[in-house]
Amino acid sequence: MDVELSEILDTLCEYAPFADLKDEAILQEMVKDIDVQYLRAGEWAIAPEARNETLFFIRSGAIEAKNKNGKLLRRMHEGDVFGSSSLLRGGRSSHTMRALEDSLLYRIPSRWFIQFYSEFDSFSDFFELSREIRLKAAMDSQSSDLSLMTCPVQSLLRRPPITAEHDVDIKTAANIMSNERVSSLLITENNMLVGILTDRDLRNRVVAKGLPLDVRVDMIMTQDPITVDAGDFASEAVLKMMATNIHHLPVTKNDRPVGVISTGDLVQRESHGSVYVISDIYKQEDVEGLVQISQKMDHTFTQLVNADANTQMIGNAMSHIGVAFVKRLLQLGERELGPAPIPYCFLALGSQAREEQTIATDQDNAMILHDSYDKALHGDYFRELSEFVCKNLDRCGYPLCTGDIMAMNPRWRIRLSDWKAQFAEWIEKPKAEALLHVSIFFDLRGIYGDRMLAKQLNSHIRTLAMNNKGFLSALARNANQRTPPLGFFRQFVLDGEGKQSRTFNLKSRGIAPICDLVRVHALALGSTKLNTFERLEDIEEAGIMPDGRARDLILALEMIGMVRIKNQTVQIENDEQPNNQVDPETLSAFEKRHLRDAFNIVSRQQEFLKYRYPGKGS
Amino acid sequence: MTPNNLPENWQESFAELAQEVTSPALKRFYEAGVAGLDAPLKDAPLVALDIETTGLDPSSDDIISIGLVEFNLQTIPLRSARYWLAKPHGPLTAESVAIHEITHSEIQDAPRLSSFLDEVLDAIAGKIVVIHCAAIERPFLYEAAMKHYGEPLLFPMLDTMALEAGIIHKPWWQRFGRQPSLRLDSCRQRYNLPRYRAHQALIDALSCAELLQAQVAHHLEDTRITSTMSC
Structure with missing residues (x-):
């Protein structure tokens, strides 16, 4: 110079x-x-x-x-x-x-x-990583940089590409995508890549435009997409995606498609930031250490969101972190109180069990004790252990459950046979009112201890619930208790009864209704899945819902979930307590339009639920 | 008019000189005028300038580098920065090399000042030239123009050193001990400005521009008419 x-x-x-x-x-x-x-x-x-x-x-x-x-x-x-x-x-x-x-x-x-940010990893990393983990990343960078620089794109591919001929119609293409569970489809002509179709295209170019489903796919695909060669370095693919802001990059060899890499693949590498947090949690030797880590959770959450992860990834990461806190507290508790005298299993309930946790969730948990439990001998131990865990979870940012659904409540810390009897009562003599407060128990995952206990309980529940019309109809009626808002205007929200309010709750009016109705279908077909997205895949496969409706719900859940998460990150930035309330005035026109579509989907599916699981009084 | 005999009215003498001079570059320079002198300081187009020389005598020593950067009271865009090295007529003395750190080998291939003096004039034309210690720069530039054009180069200067002297001035009965230094680096330290390596013409010009921003922010009305601060 x-x-x-x-x-x-x-x-x-x-x-x-x-x-x-x-x-x-x-x-x-x-x-x-x-x-x-x-x-x-x-x-x-x-x-x-x-x-x-x-x-x-x-x-x-x-x-x-x-x-x-x-x-x-x-x-x-x-x-x-x-x-x-x-x-x-x-x-x-x-x-x-x-x-x-x-x-x-x-x-x-x-x-x-902007130029440096997209051209130099070290530069963008500097701004993405927080002060706390900057040092750690610097230590790890040598090996990981090396791998990203030297590994060919080919090594990132997990499966052969999912393709369709250019002259199939949109519906066929969408079906291939949902059957193969992919978010992008490569379009070929004589085995040569001529285009790409993504979930986003289906949303923006088909659904939003009201296009008929028999239109040929090459009318709506992105033609001659940007590609990367299978032999190129992975880092080149990253740069291309960042520079062009695309989320799916077809990989070709001699112009023939051999796979696709998505930002998801890369974000998954990125969001291993959450792996740091988890490994940190297991390194803590006392509760104080855990409390300190929990104070950085807002940051971890924001980081995941900024990394462009979708709601499923975020829910997954946040749930694993939540589970890690529980596990470590149980380990510390056992260290203090001595090993458990009989086998037990600690249960995650609700969103943590479904792996759909976000940032503002209170704890929902329970405990299964082995049938050899004797209150006189073991009662104190498990009371102390569960109190230790629940009270310290509260200190770690998972507030005590207001409904008292926690392992420290003796009612929810019982023997396997008592649990089985309890579920038998709920399922075989269903009372909608009673069920209203316990639907959370039907999303149940063993996270620590003897997981066979949880497994046995889950299969007991499945057997009883499957095809039990009375139970399913009562559960369906409950699922329809919370309805999505009908519309929202610049300054207020209108609900089904014509009532207006200033803000609305995305969890109780959007996400929970979806989870509730999906749960009913999942129990009806005896699915072993807990995650709502995964349940929807099962439901779609089983053909319970009309064609394409399960996929609609997946999109609706993703849309509502994303708005909720974005809203929470804004709240965190503004130093407010993150919650689920949204003021329609803060939404963009785009978000409003898509939220309205999403809520319509939920409403229609609630109607379908009534029809599918009819019962007296409904 | 000479450096020791400056005009009362710069606007008038620029108009006269524009008529008198024959070299095209000087003519352009004087024709551009100094409209900024009648404007408030915040609206005046400014350019900070610094030169390095082989010594202190304008009649026998040469300019060996010139640096300048345009600015206003808000920002100093570095993309306006210019820097020239000039091959002197005489040899470099050890003392001068010690100051500006420009060595013989660096300038033996440099052009003569005459080959780019036009460019310098075009770069400062129509702007208010800001300098730290006009008493050095003014006679050197005057001599350079006399040598290369045979015609005078004189223009108003806003001297940050003179401004600083006014700012820290105290009546004699309030002065104790040593007077504060008016060197560029010392002035800058009073405003919490960073320490730059001194005696590189462009960095000194930048230093001078930053110093004026700081002086105005702290002590001077930015609405004051520019001519009341310049010499």
Whole structure:
């Protein structure tokens, strides 16, 4: 470079993330594009409500970051950078930045930030990883970088590609996709790749446009898609996907499709961030350590969401983390109280059992004791153990269950034979009112101890429930108790009874109704699955619902779940307690339209439920 | 008009010089005028400039580098930065090399100042030139123009050193001990500006621009008419 600006270049290169780019000629080009700005103490670098178009590097002085409510988030000094998160969100800034001392700032135009972010892994990693795990990643980077750089795309492929000829109709294509459980379909002509069709295309180009299903698939596919060669390095595929913002990348060999890699595959690698958390949880030797980890859960959650994971992945990761807390607490409890005197199994119930947990969930759990349980001998042990677990879960951010459905409640800490009798009563003499409060027990997973106990109980439930008309109809009636909102307008939500409200609850009005109705079908056909998405796959296979309806529900659940999760991350950013309430005013037109479609799907399926499991009084 | 005899009214003398000079570059320069002098400082187009020389005597020593960067009171866009090296007529002395760290080998292939002086003039034309210590720069630039064009180069300067002297000025009965230094680096430290390697013409020009931003932010009305601060 021309020697003249080396002073500035050298200073930048003393600090991450620029230090790793030291030898890149492009960094020298960037330096020429910097704007220098002096701020007096008290002046804004990013004022409230202002848009931000630059990445800031603090050359001298100090800057204070605050959130919308004026809460101090962090202080930054010479060598720190800020502004990245608003650049990643297209300039919208949720934080303000103000000079705490007289400061000299180097402002780097956003286009350089975007370019470096997509070109250099070390650069994007710097902004994605939190301070806490940055160090850890630096330690691990050598091996993982190496693998991503040197492994060919071919090695990431898990199965042969799912393809369809270009002249099949949309319905056939969609059926192939659901039968094969893929979110993208490669379209071929004479075995050569000519296009790609994704879930998103079906949503945007077919459903949203109201296109008839007998239209040929090559009318709606993406033609001549961007591809990657099977022999290319995986890192190249990553760059291509990031640069073009596509989620499915066909892999070809001599122009013939050999597979597809999706952002999901890569995110799964990414979201192994949650694996760090889990391994950290198991390393803790006391409850205090667990409490400390739990304080970072908001961050882990946000990270998963920002990594573009879908709701199923997020639910899966959050549930595994939740289970890890329970397991570690049980291990610590057993260490304190001694090994269990008889076999037992600790049960996760509800969303944790279905592996659909998000961030704001209270605990729902129970315990099966071996039939050799003798209250006089073993009662104290299991009372203390379950209290230890439940009370400490509360400290770890999983609040006590308001309905008292917890292992520390002696009613839900009983012998296997008592559980079986309890379920027999619920199923064989169903009372809708009584069932209303216990539907959560029908999503039950053994997570610690002797899992055979949970397995036996689950198969007992399946046998009793399958084809039990009275029970299924009572359960169906319950499932229809909570209805989705009929419509929402700019400032209020309208529900079935014509009542208006300011906000609505996405969990109780959207997600829970889907889970409830899917559970009824799953129990009816004796499915062993617990996860709602997986149950829907079983239901579709069994043909209980009319063609395509199960897939509709999957999309509806994903849509509602995504809005909920995004809403929660915004709440976290704004330093609010994440919950399930959504104000329609904060939704985009796009979100409203799709939510309305999703709620319509739920409504129709609730109607179908009545028809499918009729009973007296319904 | 010479560096020791500056005009009262810059606007008028620019108009006169535009008529008088014959070299095209100088003519362009004077024709561009100094409209910014009558504008408030916040609206004036500014350019910070610095030169390095082989010594301190404008009549015998040469300019060996020039750096400049355009700016305003909000930002200093580095994409406007320019830097030139010039091959001097005489040899480099050890003392000067020690200051600016430009060595003989670096400049033996550099062009002569005459080959790019036009470019420098075009870059500063129509703008208010900001300098730290006008007493050095002004006679050197004047001499350079006399040598290469045979015609005078004189223009108003906003001197951050003079501004700083005014800012820290105290009546004699309030002065104790040593006077604060007015060197560029010392001035910058009073405003919490970072320490740059001194005596590289472009970095010094940038330093000077940052210093003016800081001085205005702290002590000067940005609505003051530019001519009241310049010399």
